[in-house]
Amino acid sequence: SQQGEEDPQALSIQEGENATMNCSYKTSINNLQWYRQNSGRGLVHLILIRSNEREKHSGRLRVTLDTSKKSSSLLITASRAADTASYFCATDGGSRLTFGEGTQLTVNP
Amino acid sequence: GAVVSQHPSWVICKSGTSVKIECRSLDFQATTMFWYRQFPKQSLMLMATSNEGSKATYEQGVEKDKFLINHASLTLSTLTVTSAHPEDSSFYICSAEGGGALTDTQYFGPGTRLTVL
Numbered sequence: 301s302q303q304g305e306e307d308p309q310a311l312s313i314q315e316g317e318n319a320t321m322n323c324s325y326k327t328s329i330n331n332l333q334w335y336r337q338n339s340g341r342g343l344v345h346l347i348l349i350r351s352n353e354r355e356k357h358s359g360r361l362r363v364t365l366d367t368s369k370k371s372s373s374l375l376i377t378a379s380r381a382a383d384t385a386s387y388f389c390a391t392d393g394g395s396r397l398t399f400g401e402g403t404q405l406t407v408n409p
Numbered sequence: 410g411a412v413v414s415q416h417p418s419w420v421i422c423k424s425g426t427s428v429k430i431e432c433r434s435l436d437f438q439a440t441t442m443f444w445y446r447q448f449p450k451q452s453l454m455l456m457a458t459s460n461e462g463s464k465a466t467y468e469q470g471v472e473k474d475k476f477l478i479n480h481a482s483l484t485l486s487t488l489t490v491t492s493a494h495p496e497d498s499s500f501y502i503c504s505a506e507g508g509g510a511l512t513d514t515q516y517f518g519p520g521t522r523l524t525v526l
Contacts, residue, residue: 343517
């Protein structure tokens, strides 16, 4: 079964607004990763945050990790129509990635 | 860097035939490759993990005789769907994990859309 649970399942915002997606997991992890998937395409790696890190930035992306609550969030600032995609968190427990159910983000121009 | 390709990008076949999907790491050596299946509007489900030169490790519920995986070199893994049936229609995605600075991150191929008639 999938370890990661993401919310919301779907998010629709206007261009320029910020988008926040959350991910919760159940077991201990080495790291947590966020991926983007455009419709019918493969996954693009966005950012990796290790279990001893609390926050990480990459361009317009900000990821936080709270291991005590077993949760992570992905913030996309100043969203663009091109950010429209599905976003998945994936936890790495050491031998494999376990993907969450994903959040479908729609950024309206 | 860290590009993974898949071939073909889509395939349509008749029920009962076998289909081979290739996954290549183009600019790095992949110590481990993974095969996932994704149904529409769902998440990725890991099917198997393969290391070069050894047998693949299949996830529970995945038939190893139906989904044959060969990882003959550090840059190529193949997935063969044998005697395909309509329920095998899905999006198959591979990923590759390298060594050194590429450890801990899986780089994904663009996926292969399989439709079995």
